[in-house]
Amino acid sequence: MQARLKQIGWFSGDVTGYYGSRTTNAISGFQAKRGFPVTGIADQRTYERLLSMTRPPTSDELNNVKPKPATPAAGTATWDADPRCMTGRVICISKASRSLTWVIDGKAQYSMDVRFGSEATPTREGVFSITWKKIDVISNLYGSAMPYSMFFSGGQAIHYSADFAANGYNGSSHGCVNVRNMTLLKQLYNTAPVGTKVVVHW
Template identity: 65%
Template sequence: MPAGRPASTPTTAAPPSSAAPTRTAPNPTATAVPPPAPVVVLRPGDSGPKVRALQARLRQLRWLEGDVDNDYGARTTTAVRGFQAKRGFDATGVLDERTWDKLVAMTHAPTTDELANVRPTPVQPKPGALSWDVDERCLKGRVMCVSKTTRQLTWVVDGVPQYGFDVRFGSDELPTREGVFSVYKKQVDVISNLYHTPMPYSMFFSGGQAVHYSSNFARLGYAGASHGCVNVRNKPLLIQLYNEVRVGDKVVVHW
């Protein structure tokens, strides 16, 4: 019987290997969408009443000296640039919406006199009223005018004294600083980090020095002294002042 051919051995196909997940390579040519350009309100070269109003607001914060006019020239550009740099904005000198909104929040709408460069004349107190001791630097804008001679704080708005009250200052070792400042922070409940004493209704104007209520002053009067702050003992009137004063308002401490 002839020998038959050997039977072929069936082969088993290898299972397909698991395909690795496909990853999309980053596109080196793709670029991020740039943020929208700031909306410009006014720019150098512009003119008109809007420029005058801008200048008046800058002058309220002492970023602009001299009279206001209608021209957005080098003087206005420098003032806008300085205001922007102080607030951490791009100091372009161009008035954009962000800069304008911040400026409006820190100032009041210019008065007719401010726009016309009319210098305010302070009024005299009525007979029998508290006599005002107002330095000439207190005659523009909104000012807490503090006299070391009369130991008096006078709240002055556009050259017109509104009301005033007694204040107390620091000692010779811890004097209250003199000069022109502005309120940079307000806080109702404050405890001094250095002296651990309460400083309610604080309006800070120079480092840690502030105008604030002092129960010690109310109790002891001028037998004591502050640690450099301007102490007030008339609490109801101070609360009224605290509610009226804005961040950015001027503080003048003088003899």
């Protein structure tokens, strides 16, 4: 359960298997976010929702094996690669590692942290392309700022999020891919033209 909570940003530190204050606080936050009674106890409803939002933990996750760095030197293969990202110029987005990597001919150039939509407004997975771009965008649905937007699937875009920068993973987008590193996002925006391939995967 701790490993699953960690996957979606509610639990930090090592997985212990001990249901102490950190686990109670994590469950309480998870419950509050979903409008459940806040008890800090993983009742059936809470646990089933957690299962629906996460995947079975890997052995590394259960044994606190640290992941490889998200920003490798160009040309190395230590990033969270997907076979669909290995040809041409690709924005490769991993939900598992919560990272976006700019890839050229299978070589990672740089990576940045990202966050995704909630279970109510999930970020779509698959192979897409940038359909249009705009630096200054305000969401028609939510009224929020979406600087340096690169739209890839309907209204879903890669864009800077001030909320993500301020609050990290204690929140989610409405389906877009949020970025908190403005400098790297500007670099990507200026590098990736309309038509650039986008892969969103686990």
